[in-house]
Amino acid sequence: MSQSLVEHLSHYPELADHATQWRHPFAPDALAGKTILVTGAGDGLGAATAKTYACFGATIILLGRTRNKLEAVNDWITAHTQTQPVIVPCDLEKLDVATADNLANSIEETFGALDGLVHHASRLGPKGPIAHYPFDEWQRVMQTNVSAAFLLNHTLFDVLDASQRAGVIHTSSSVGRVGRAYWGAYAASKFALEGLSQVFADETEVAGRIKVFSVNPGGTRTAMRKEAYPLEDPTTLPNPEAHMELYLLLQHPIDQDGAATEFATGQQVDCRDWAGTLRTL
Ligand SMILES: NC(=O)c1ccc[n+]([C@@H]2O[C@H](COP(=O)([O-])OP(=O)(O)OC[C@H]3O[C@@H](n4cnc5c(N)ncnc54)[C@H](OP(=O)(O)O)[C@@H]3O)[C@@H](O)[C@H]2O)c1
Structure with missing residues (x-):
């Protein structure tokens, strides 16, 4: 990495x-010049993605x-980058068509494009x-992890x-690619998210303007991981920033020397072995 980039990221040591x-x-x-919306932007991988993209100049919709978690990320971005984010507090469990339409209209009016x-x-x-497995929990997980993602892709399409x-990135999971006992609605919802990703990619491939991916981060040091594996030592896991080169590359497949490394739209990427899946143009 060049010295100038080291200095550029000095305020973000992780x-x-x-x-x-x-x-x-x-x-x-x-x-x-890019505007990028990140869901779950207050914590874990979402916060790291928002901060990373802002460090490279994107305006982030958090x-x-x-x-208060969104405000903390907003304050960090405002203090350490040249960009000014926008906060959208939203419980995706309650996301409906009218709310999603309002969001789409605001983005259109403010930024013109996403x-x-x-x-x-x-x-x-x-x-x-x-x-x-309780049915009410099944519905809450499906609404948050799948239906809300569909509704955002649907209403933000234009x-x-x-x-x-x-670049549209669906963060998936190992249990969204191979089913595993006791992972219930979470696993099923991630399989559905993979399906949504592939269908959306296939529909947009010919026009070529929207690139769609699913990413499995693998075990990562976050609150959700702690909830899933309370006895695990978190220091044995990579932090969210470990995956940010890949999340950057999926939004900007060109390095500072002008070399392009584009993933095929619809690709399922695994953070732990993504180097092996690259297609260098
Ligand atoms: N960490 C891992 O080991 C791992 C492994 C495989 C896949 N993943 C995936 O990685 C992604 C990020 O998770 P993470 O590990 O970074 O977990 P995290 O730190 O717990 O972050 C999850 C985020 O989702 C937000 N969220 C949950 N329900 C929501 C709702 N109804 N409306 C709006 N936002 C909601 C949370 O908001 P609050 O902070 O307000 O609760 C939080 O910001 C997830 O898709 C997860 O499935 C993680």
Whole structure:
């Protein structure tokens, strides 16, 4: 990584630590002029994605459930980058068509287009056998993890399509690719999210302006991981910033030397072995 990029990220040491190993050194203004909406932006992978994209010049729409968490990320971005985010407090469990339409209209009026949409927000729900899985929890997990993602893709389609290149990233899970006992609605919802990702990718491939991906981050040091594995030592896990080179590359497949590394739209990417799935143009 160039010295200038090290200095550029000096206010974000967790990211700078990983950036020293990046194979794709991004220009400091790689995402300048882009507007990207991140769901679940108040915590974990969502907060890291929002801060990382802002460090590279993107204007971030921070969507999440807990206002004070969004405000903390907003304050960090405002203090440490040249960009000014927008906060959208929103409980995705209650997202309806009218609210999503209002969001789409506001983005259209303010920015004209949306250049990226990252679906991180997710509900884990209880772990237990299907035989005992509560139906109300099934519905809450499905609404948050799948129906809300569909509704955002659906209502934001026109603003995404107005971008020259819009990256839509669905954050999935290992249990969304191979089913595992006791993961209930969470696993089923991630399988559905993978399906949504592939259908959306297929529908938008010919026009070529919207690129759609699913990403499995694998075990990562966040609150959700702690909820799923309370006895695990979190220090054995990578932090969210470990995955940010990939999340950057999916929004901006060009490094500072002008080399392009584009993933095929619709691709299922696994953070732990993404180097092996790259297609260098
Ligand atoms: N960490 C891992 O090991 C791991 C592994 C595989 C996949 N993933 C996936 O990675 C993504 C990010 O999770 P994370 O690990 O970063 O967990 P996290 O730190 O717990 O973040 C989850 C985020 O989702 C938000 N959220 C939950 N329900 C919501 C709702 N109804 N409306 C709006 N926002 C809501 C949370 O908001 P609040 O903060 O307000 O609760 C939080 O910001 C998820 O899609 C998860 O399935 C994580």
